[in-house]
Amino acid sequence: MPLDDSTLDNMGRSEALGSVGQARADARARETQSRWMPYVPASGTPTPPVGIDPATLLWSETVAPGGYTHLRVARGTRIRLEDPEGDASASVVMFNALNPGERLNVADTQKIPWQAYLGAHHPLLSGDGRVLATILEDTSGHHDAFCGASGDAWNVHKYGDATPEGPTPSGHALLRMAGAKHGLGRRDIPPAVSFFQGVRVLEDGAFDWRGSAGAGTHVDLLAELPLIVLIANAPHPRDPRPDYVVAPLRVHAWTERASREGDAHVDATPERQRAYRNSIAYAALAGL
Template sequence: MAVLNYVESERTVEDAIYNKTLLAGDGWLHTLEPGQVFRIVDLAGNQAADTLFYSGDDPADHYSAVNTIGRQQNIYLSTGSVLVSESGKELVKIIADTCGRHDTIGGSCSAQSNTVRYSHDTLPMHNCRDTYMLQLAKHGVGFTKRDLAPNVNFFMNVPVTPDGGLKFDDGVSAPGKYVEMQAISRTTVLISNCPQLNNPCNAYNPTPIQLLIWDK
């Protein structure tokens, strides 16, 4: 079942307390306080923002794709979706979305998955899992690769085929499209702005995203 739930936000960029442009291939880690609103903007269109969520009070309690999908009875995320952790804790709720749907089953790229999906010569290419680990190491969180749970791929189009397979298709986003979410509990957000050059999700052209935060 597809989600196409377009809702625009009334918030303005001028009122944001935080505004950052994240280049393709770069990572970002930040903790949202309850009530704060966080927006990711697809500046050029069809970029994939690979995003992980952790409880800000218990980082071992990470986002659960299984629990989130089961709760909403839908494999795609959009306005109204509540993202929950392994323990069932509510982390964030999507409150505005001008893209229409987002993937949470396709996973993030790694050196190993690139070789399986594409070819062995992609092994040294920049990838999201390495970006995640670099951010965690820089912030002294002390996590290992075991802590990299299934993620959300904002703006990424991953249709499920009738036989249950996954396709990585052209994106459904466009320049200026955004997704906005409100923190229900203290939540740490970890983003890899995907550097992927091998599938059409970003037209083979990784581009920057914009990150905005408003106080409640």
């Protein structure tokens, strides 16, 4: 209760302040690290990426099944997504943090590299012809750039509920929650790319869900510009299983250097080279 003058007069100042101190001590004694909270400092994570010095980590978090996270990262940040149990499903969208009107464009992400399937060295582009991020490393190969995150109507139809606070949140609802932390609304959220749950297109044009590559895979994204990154961990919309099946997702981040001319993935094709040059020039003009 408030410690106003009347309270202090009735209880006695020492008794009232002692009660506050006891409450504080009790709260601190009960303090625990939730499995789903970011580790602060990130070096305290019990599951650092293999081969990475924990002291270099800027971010380390395990995202709950049906949960989300959001990162604002500098140019040159390397983000590792891990699927430790084999059923994570990471729907990812990203925005230029200097101008959030510039955001992931899935069509250009498929068109510029002449490749619809995501994998190592694939650039993720904005609609402004710039590379927002590069897939540097991929040990899964089971991804999707066709279907986007699961929508509210789909989740209501399949599971009976789509709200982010409920037992079966949609991927899009989670992305909206994450985006709201950065002042982004429903209309700002573009179609997502998805990692760890694969989709292929059959000869008749139908989507064939391939599921997960199994436990222990990861994908590394390199930020080519300052980014706002939104991540939802919810079942893929093409997942045929009747239950809401999704496993924890790990996210780590540390500093590397952004791509530059002369890197093999930058100079692989004229189209890629032009897109990377656009990002490099933008960053240089912004003093990054």
